Amino acid sequence: MPVSVRSAPFEPYAEVAAHQHAVFGGRGQFGATAVFVGTMRDFNEGDAVQGMTLEHYPGMTERHLDDICATASGRWPLLETLVIHRVGEIFPGEAIVLVVVWSAHRQAAFDACREIMEALKSRAPFWKKERLATGTRWVTGNTAGYPASKP
Template sequence: MRIEVRTGAFDPLAELSRYREESTAAERLGATAIFIGTMRDYNEGQPVRKMMLEHYPGMTERQLQCIVDEARARWPFDDALVIHRVGDLFPADPIVLVAVWSSHRGTAFDACRQILEELKHRAPFWKKETLEQGARWVETNSDGYTPRPIPPTSRTR
C-alpha cells in the first residue's frame, strides 16, 4: 500500500501503471476500483480560475493512513494506492487518485468509495479558490453520491 501527498502534478494512469508493476498484490487480483478527482472550473455557481490546496504535513499522511486502515478493516482488500495533490492547481488538473485492489469488485468498489468519502471529510486539507472577483476559502466539501436502488427490470443479469 502506498499513500502519498505531492506538491507537483501527476498523471493518475501512469501512476496506476507504475504501481501495478511494483506491487505483487495488484497484478494477481481480479478487481481494481479507481477514482480520479480533477479540479472543476466552477464551484457554488461561480467560475474558478485557480485553487491553492494546503495541508498539514505529517498529520495529513497519518490521517490518510488511518482512513485506509479503517476501510481495510471493514472491506478486506489486498492493496491500495492513494495520491493527493497540494499546492497550486488549475481546472482539469488531477487532485486525487484512489485505487483499491481486491479479489472481488464489490469489495474494491466499496473500499474505494469509503476511502474517498472519508478523505473528503476527515483529512486536513484546506482549499482557497481564485475567482474573477478575488479569492475565498472553501468552507464545505460537496456531498458524495448516494446510490439509488436498481429498478427490478434492470436486474436481469
C-alpha cells in the first residue's frame, strides 16, 4: 500500500505497470484496476496558469496518505493501492497525483479509488500556489467533490 511524495516528474502509467508487475507478477487474482491521474491544467478560474508550486507538510502528508489508504482497505476488499503525489515546481501537462486501486471486482476498485482521491483532497496537507502572467496566487480551496457510494 505504498504512498510516495515526489519532487521530480513521474510518468503515471509507467508507475502503474511497474507496481503491478512488482506486486502481482504474472498472477491474476486482481480482476479490476481503477486508475485516477490528476494533471496540471493551463487554466484556472478564467486565468492562464504558467505553472505552480506545491508545498506540503513532510511527515504529516505521508502519515495521512497512509491512513487514507488503510481506511479504504478496511471498507472495501482491496488487494493493493498506490498513491503518488508531486510537490515542488510543476508545469501544465505534468501529473500531480496518481491513485491506483487493485481489487477482485470493479465496484471496490472504482469506489475506493474515488474515496481515496476525495479524502486526499480534503485532508492531506498540500497547498498550491499558481504562477500567472501577473504574479502568483495561493489556491484557497478545492472544488467540491462528491460522496462515494457505500460498499
